[in-house]
Amino acid sequence: MINAYFRILLLVLVAFLAGSGCASYVESYPPTPWGTVEVKEIPAGRIIKAEAKGDYFLTKGYESMFTALSEFKRKRKLAVTLPVEAEITPKRSAMWVYIAPADKDRVLVETDKVKVMNAEKKTVVSIGARGAYTVENLSKTIVELNRWFDENPDYIRKNKPYVVFWDSLFTPWILKKYEIHVDVEKAPPEEER
Numbered sequence: 766m767i768n769a770y771f772r773i774l775l776l777v778l779v780a781f782l783a784g785s786g787c788a789s790y791v792e793s794y795p796p797t798p799w800g801t802v803e804v805k806e807i808p809a810g811r812i813i814k815a816e817a818k819g820d821y822f823l824t825k826g827y828e829s830m831f832t833a834l835s836e837f838k839r840k841r842k843l844a845v846t847l848p849v850e851a852e853i854t855p856k857r858s859a860m861w862v863y864i865a866p867a868d869k870d871r872v873l874v875e876t877d878k879v880k881v882m883n884a885e886k887k888t889v890v891s892i893g894a895r896g897a898y899t900v901e902n903l904s905k906t907i908v909e910l911n912r913w914f915d916e917n918p919d920y921i922r923k924n925k926p927y928v929v930f931w932d933s934l935f936t937p938w939i940l941k942k943y944e945i946h947v948d949v950e951k952a953p954p955e956e957e958r
Contacts, residue, residue: 790847791847792848793846796893796944797944799895801893802890802891804949805891806887807886809884811863811864811881812863813838813881814860815830815831816857817860818857820856822853827858827860830859833878833879834862837878843868844867846865848931848944849861849862850946851930861882890947890949891945892944893943894906895939896943898930903945906943910947918952919952920950921951922949926945929946
């Protein structure tokens with residue numbers, strides 16, 4: 766009985782440490798709280814971006830993109846930043862992270878796997894969620910976000926949804942946080958429509 770209790774306590778402790786951010790990182794912007802939809806500003810900045818052919822999940826394109834970005838950061842001793850953002854499409858996917866403010870003015874040369882780009886300031890509608898990074902969970906969250914757009918016609922979508930991951934692949938699924946973002950602009954007043 767004590768042995769089982771100790772195992773459960775150890776599992777809870779490991780899960781807590783994995784989700785509490787033991788590693789040092791810089792947040793590029795604040796996360797959207799779980800279960801919340803908000804309109805927020807994403808600041809301008811420099812990003813590093815990798816792309817992969819094929820379905821993000823079926824071909825495990827996320828592995829090659831994440832590896833390319835991690836290697837790029839490691840070799841140049843760039844600060845680790847969160848979140849990791851991803852465009853998930855059936856034929857081609859992309860993943861990118863912001864460069865930390867401390868490294869923003871460094872000269873960074875692109876490679877054949879990683880592009881260095883400028884990202885403009887933008888307004889997004891964001892929905893915060895929890896759970897495993899699966900097609901099913903992301904799809905459910907997009908449905909919830911679409912419901913929000915149906916009830917809020919004052920915002921016009923400028924692009925397709927993209928995913929924002931806040932936790933590593935090693936974080937237990939129950940502790941993982943993610944968001945779905947859609948770039949938006951305010952609709953003109955009703956009398957001008």
